[in-house]
Amino acid sequence: MSPMKARPTLRRLCAAPIAAMLATAVALAAAIPAQATTVKAVMGWNVATIDPHKTRSRVTATHAQMIYDQLFGLDTALYVKPQMVGDYQVSDDGMTYLFTLRDGLAFHDGRPVTATDVVASMERWMEMVRNGQTAAEQTESVTAIADNQIEWQLKRPFPFLLELLARPTQSPAVVMPADIAASREALEAGDMIGSGPFKFAADEWVPGAKVVYVKNEAYVPRSEPTDGFTGSKEPFVDRVEWLVMNDLQTAQAALINGEIDFMENPPFETFQVLEASGAITVRSLDDYGRQGVFLFNHAQPPFDNKYARQAVQWLVDQDKFLKVAVGREDLYQTCLTLWTCGSPYETHVNSDAIAGYDPEKAKELFAKAGYDGEKVVLLENVEEPPEDGAMLLLAQELRNIGVNVELLPLDWAGVVEHRRTEEGWSVYVNGARGPDGALPVLNNFGRTNCGSGTGFACNDEIAALRDDWVFSKTGDELKENAAKLQDMMNEEAIYVVFGQWTLPVAYRSDLTVQDAPMISTFFGMKKAE
Amino acid sequence: MALRYIGRRLALLIPVTLLATLIVFLMVRLLPGGPAGILAGEEATIEEIAALEEELGLNEPIPLQYVAWLGRLVSGDLGESIFSQLPVFDLLMQRVEPTISLAILSLCLTIVIAVPMGCLTGAMQGARTDRFFVAFTGVLISLPVFLVGYLLIYSLSLKMQWFPVQGYVSIQDGPVDFLRHLALPAVAVTLHSIAFMSRITRVSMIEQLARDFVRTARAKGAPEFRVITRHALRNAAPAIIAVIGLAFLNLINGVIIVETVFSLPGIGRLLVGAISNRDFPVLQGILILFVMINLVVNILLDILYVVLDPRTAAK
Numbered sequence: 001m002s003p004m005k006a007r008p009t010l011r012r013l014c015a016a017p018i019a020a021m022l023a024t025a026v027a028l029a030a031a032i033p034a035q036a037t038t039v040k041a042v043m044g045w046n047v048a049t050i051d052p053h054k055t056r057s058r059v060t061a062t063h064a065q066m067i068y069d070q071l072f073g074l075d076t077a078l079y080v081k082p083q084m085v086g087d088y089q090v091s092d093d094g095m096t097y098l099f100t101l102r103d104g105l106a107f108h109d110g111r112p113v114t115a116t117d118v119v120a121s122m123e124r125w126m127e128m129v130r131n132g133q134t135a136a137e138q139t140e141s142v143t144a145i146a147d148n149q150i151e152w153q154l155k156r157p158f159p160f161l162l163e164l165l166a167r168p169t170q171s172p173a174v175v176m177p178a179d180i181a182a183s184r185e186a187l188e189a190g191d192m193i194g195s196g197p198f199k200f201a202a203d204e205w206v207p208g209a210k211v212v213y214v215k216n217e218a219y220v221p222r223s224e225p226t227d228g229f230t231g232s233k234e235p236f237v238d239r240v241e242w243l244v245m246n247d248l249q250t251a252q253a254a255l256i257n258g259e260i261d262f263m264e265n266p267p268f269e270t271f272q273v274l275e276a277s278g279a280i281t282v283r284s285l286d287d288y289g290r291q292g293v294f295l296f297n298h299a300q301p302p303f304d305n306k307y308a309r310q311a312v313q314w315l316v317d318q319d320k321f322l323k324v325a326v327g328r329e330d331l332y333q334t335c336l337t338l339w340t341c342g343s344p345y346e347t348h349v350n351s352d353a354i355a356g357y358d359p360e361k362a363k364e365l366f367a368k369a370g371y372d373g374e375k376v377v378l379l380e381n382v383e384e385p386p387e388d389g390a391m392l393l394l395a396q397e398l399r400n401i402g403v404n405v406e407l408l409p410l411d412w413a414g415v416v417e418h419r420r421t422e423e424g425w426s427v428y429v430n431g432a433r434g435p436d437g438a439l440p441v442l443n444n445f446g447r448t449n450c451g452s453g454t455g456f457a458c459n460d461e462i463a464a465l466r467d468d469w470v471f472s473k474t475g476d477e478l479k480e481n482a483a484k485l486q487d488m489m490n491e492e493a494i495y496v497v498f499g500q501w502t503l504p505v506a507y508r509s510d511l512t513v514q515d516a517p518m519i520s521t522f523f524g525m526k527k528a529e
Numbered sequence: 530m531a532l533r534y535i536g537r538r539l540a541l542l543i544p545v546t547l548l549a550t551l552i553v554f555l556m557v558r559l560l561p562g563g564p565a566g567i568l569a570g571e572e573a574t575i576e577e578i579a580a581l582e583e584e585l586g587l588n589e590p591i592p593l594q595y596v597a598w599l600g601r602l603v604s605g606d607l608g609e610s611i612f613s614q615l616p617v618f619d620l621l622m623q624r625v626e627p628t629i630s631l632a633i634l635s636l637c638l639t640i641v642i643a644v645p646m647g648c649l650t651g652a653m654q655g656a657r658t659d660r661f662f663v664a665f666t667g668v669l670i671s672l673p674v675f676l677v678g679y680l681l682i683y684s685l686s687l688k689m690q691w692f693p694v695q696g697y698v699s700i701q702d703g704p705v706d707f708l709r710h711l712a713l714p715a716v717a718v719t720l721h722s723i724a725f726m727s728r729i730t731r732v733s734m735i736e737q738l739a740r741d742f743v744r745t746a747r748a749k750g751a752p753e754f755r756v757i758t759r760h761a762l763r764n765a766a767p768a769i770i771a772v773i774g775l776a777f778l779n780l781i782n783g784v785i786i787v788e789t790v791f792s793l794p795g796i797g798r799l800l801v802g803a804i805s806n807r808d809f810p811v812l813q814g815i816l817i818l819f820v821m822i823n824l825v826v827n828i829l830l831d832i833l834y835v836v837l838d839p840r841t842a843a844k
Binding site: 048049205249253415454456 | 562567
């Protein structure tokens with residue numbers, strides 16, 4: 001046999017086994033599942049409680065955004081858009097809303113989402129949550145009129161309803177199965193069934209150490225791209241693990257080492273180290289960040305007198321306070337509005353005192369308030385370094401003009417305990433995430449309802465104006481009334497803003513992270529293979 | 530005599546435990562603030578917090594709350610976490626493995642390194658090696674655990690990339706990963722114990738080596754190794770065992786810091802979280818567990834003394 005003739009035979013002889021090997025390799029490759037993508041994250045706080053209606057904690061709201069969906073959502077520009085709702089109509093008199101659910105929505109256990117589930121969930125929200133109670137006060141009835149249609153009947157026109165339904169924080173109006181929503185007890189791990197982009201892995205939950213979510217393969221995304229809490233919200237990573245690390249230095253080292261992928265609220269002083277590592281992105285996911293405020297005990301001298309409170313306005317040089325609290329100029333901005341800088345209701349009306357700095361004037365105002373050297377107790381929240389820094393500076397400013405100051409360093413639980421009575425405290429420091437403070441009616445620091453017996457502001461006129469704000473008829477009227485409210489509140493110095501700063505997150509550069517107001521989202525997040 | 534002594538020690542457990550429950554309960558309730566303020570969230574109003582307190586039964590008089598808790602404790606019920614709604618016992622069981630693993634590994638490291646080191650330097654009293662040992666262990670004792678932890682993370686995790694910064698892998702999921710994750714925490718928590726225990730061993734050995742029976746053994750021509758191990762070390766054993774017990778208790782207490790620094794999901798971290806949240810049932814459960822461990826270890830040590838030296842019971 002000549003070599004020329006042997007070649008095709010040889011080719012034929014080899015072809016069969018090679019083809020078989022190739023086919024086997026292809027089949028094996030197909031059989032081996034692709035490496036599951038897992039994102040490990042350290043969140044700003046531990047998810048202490050998982051029932052979204054039992055707490056206003058932000059991390060529980062973040063947890064709720066993982067597993068639940070809402071009828072409406074808030075986009076990055078803070079506009080309300082339909083989410084579970086496909087179409088909706090509002091009657092001409094503004095009293096009736098008709099919501100139609102999108103097709104194919106299903107809970108994690110496979111049951112379809114029906115109008116009955118929505119009604120039961122909204123009833124739970126309206127009974128257990130303050131924002132829900134605000135909605136309930138204006139609601140005549142919420143009825144399932146078809147499997148996928150809900151009729152929301154109001155007592156009076158209340159355009160703010162959709163805003164309340166869309167809030168991603170402050171105990172959001174999430175939808176859960178009717179049988180679970182029927183309970184007013186705290187939900188347990190086994191009850192964590194929603195229709196959101198991730199499923200809660202109840203058997204892997206180690207309270208205080210680890211929370212695990214797995215991708216909801218059956219999630220029905222909207223066709224629009226993800227934008228804040230609206231649009232597709234499609235999950236791309238297979239598994240998300242939230243690890244609790246009490247020590248932020250350890251979390252930072254773990255991020256640099258590649259042991260975790262994402263970290264909320266890294267301390268400001270670590271940014272340089274993180275950025276220098278070359279593999280980590282540090283950036284803010286929203287433009288609003290947090291607004292820091294000093295709150296007074298309005299029931300005790302000297303701050304029961306508005307002149308003493310106004311004196312503090314003149315003592316706060318925001319730039320100086322922010323340098324101490326935050327440090328990096330690219331992270332903060334001076335802010336002269338009570339309604340969050342960058343929000344639609346930002347106004348600078350009656351903010352001369354906040355914009356200015358005049359210790360002499362502050363001294364005069366204290367004298368005018370009849371201050372005679374009584375002790376002023378400042379509650380330090382040592383768990384929040386920026387706010388703690390600001391409080392230390394306020395103490396110094398007050399001492400400089402001769403005020404008798406006592407600083408009380410406490411953790412947050414201690415601050416809460418002290419501020420709940422009328423005695424034993426004068427000022428405490430707190431902050432609100434931008435969009436939560438941007439709406440006068442949701443801004444808790446502006447509550448001036450009398451009779452709480454706790455030292456909080458009491459002013460019926462402001463309270464009435466605040467309650468009526470939501471009934472403003474047009475956008476211009478909303479802005480006008482927000483400005484009017486700020487004018488009155490600054491005149492009374494209900495509280496004092498000392499600035500606004502962003503709260504960046506840090507993540508490995510192989511992650512793609514979506515912007516979102518106030519809380520971090522994991523839908524839309526991608527991790528490079 | 531010995532049995533009567535042990536019986537007496539065991540009987541003492543009951544009043545001591547009762548007293549401990551009272552102290553633990555009062556300590557926890559004396560913390561400023563409560564769980565309702567945390568549970569309600571940082572933006573909650575005072576009214577919302579007050580309503581939650583009512584719902585959680587925290588407005589009941591303190592003595593009534595104590596009696597109710599004690600009643601449940603006696604029947605073996607540690608209660609439920611106010612936050613996660615899970616039984617405290619289950620939470621402890623979830624967290625016990627990393628803590629016990631770390632404590633046992635650290636104790637083994639301590640014994641294996643500290644006892645021979647103490648014996649050796651005790652036998653070489655005054656030599657250059659001994660003087661170096663005294664100085665070196667002095668430095669180790671004065672190093673705070675968290676500082677050692679951070680130094681180890683910086684050098685061996687971030688720079689050398691030999692060990693992970695944080696986390697825990699169960700031994701069932703692979704002994705190598707288990708050891709890699711526990712190595713740095715174990716070293717961090719052990720250095721202090723090694724220094725402490727080796728110094729005690731050294732002093733005990735020096736004392737024993739100066740005794741008449743050692744001189745007699747040497748005079749009879751016994752080899753030095755035999756003198757040290759069979760005569761001196763044997764007689765120094767009760768003191769060393771006492772220190773091992775103390776070292777174990779120190780390690781259990783020290784893991785709180787180490788678990789936080791290395792983010793190990795153990796009981797120490799559970800305790801830190803419970804303090805921060807004022808999760809009273811969890812906090813009380815952990816503290817009682819720590820008290821019980823301390824009491825049991827002490828009783829075991831007492832029994833061991835009697836076994837090793839029956840004269841202790843008579844004393």
